[in-house]
Amino acid sequence: MHFMAISAKSLGISCCKWLIRFLKDQGLLPYIIWALEQNKTACSLYGKLGGKVKKERIDDRSGIAHKVVGYVFS
DSSP states (O other), rough: HHHHHHHHHHHHHHHHHHHHHHHHHOOOOOEEEEEEETTTTHHHHHHHHTTTTEEEEEEOOOOEEEEEEEEEOO
């Protein structure tokens, strides 16, 4: 089971990298990926993939206010 989790993570990273290349190739820049500020794993990944935090807002759609950050890729 541990092996499957690592494989799924690697697959997810590969998919993100492919999507970023695809959007660049199609001229669909800039774009924003939003993440909960508390989701350190996602925030770290988006930063490593070249995203820069340029937007912040409070999302309260769940009834609880959460800070979200927008990673801009250009």
